[in-house]
């Protein structure tokens with residue numbers, strides 16, 4: 148099913164979630180290769196963008212193939228968020244998302260991220276100001292609430308719709324839950340029933356059937372994949388095929404897995420340089436080889452390496468050991 152958010156029309160409704168430390172340019176290009184319809188930067192400090200700090204600006208790095216691109220910002224001050232929104236819009240982003248769900252202490256103590264879910268007056272001021280500042284598609288990403296006793300997602304979604312926001316993204320866990328327990332998809336359903344703008348669900352989609360079920364059970368307009376894409380960019384292709392009627396899938400052959408790992412690492416190295424690129428890629432190596440025979444020995448071996456040649460040779464050794472048959 149295609150999805151329109153203001154003037155942005157996507158060919159289907161399977162999206163990559165914003166993830167700090169993960170969804171940089173190389174990762175976004177990778178998931179796009181597997182059919183992801185919209186990918187996001189990780190959350191970027193609005194203050195950092197306004198003060199033009201190199202670290203924040205680097206998160207805006209993109210390329211012609213990195214489209215359509217959603218940029219996510221966080222902050223608590225309407226004026227600063229509006230100014231940052233203009234920076235993002237001028238950078239050529241296709242969509243801007245405002246983070247109102249991050250539960251990390253460093254963010255929450257500044258009144259940003261999930262802390263906003265306790266301050267609806269501020270939410271309204273922010274959304275109205277940012278809406279005035281830019282004309283690109285604008286979304287807001289929320290959790291269910293601050294805690295079980297304070298579940299404001301629906302109220303915030305209504306404020307968003309009232310303020311001219313184009314879609315709401317909901318990860319239905321409370322902020323104090325972190326990532327524990329299950330995402331409560333009922334919250335997605337309630338929001339969908341009460342809103343006319345698109346509602347995007349995020350949480351616990353680990354495979355094609357989960358995506359199908361989330362769409363069916365909640366009525367949401369699109370699904371977002373987060374942790375399910377780690378070490379598993381194939382998930383996009385599989386979900387899209389499943390939604391189009393294909394019902395069974397083989398895991399990638401080890402040779403295909405090895406090829407994608409090399410390709411992904413090469414992109415990370417082009418982006419960061421060799422030492423940082425390999426270091427940043429170690430966590431991906433872990434995810435790519437999770438559950439594979441001999442995986443723990445491999446992970447131990449690459450855990451301390453930061454040159455490309457050595458990683459490639461460990462990779463080749465590891466994959467030569469595995470028979471060329473699906474084993475994951």
Ligand SMILES: Cc1cc2nc3c(=O)[nH]c(=O)nc-3n(C[C@H](O)[C@H](O)[C@H](O)COP(=O)(O)O)c2cc1C
Pocket residue numbers: 164165166167168169189190219246248249288318349350351352371372373374375
């Ligand atoms: C490592 C990590 C980093 C994340 N970073 C962000 C972020 O920068 N912005 C955001 O809105 N959500 C962030 N999230 C939340 C995800 O976007 C998503 O809503 C959540 O993980 C639930 O989806 P999942 O079960 O598919 O992972 C992050 C989650 C993880 C695990």
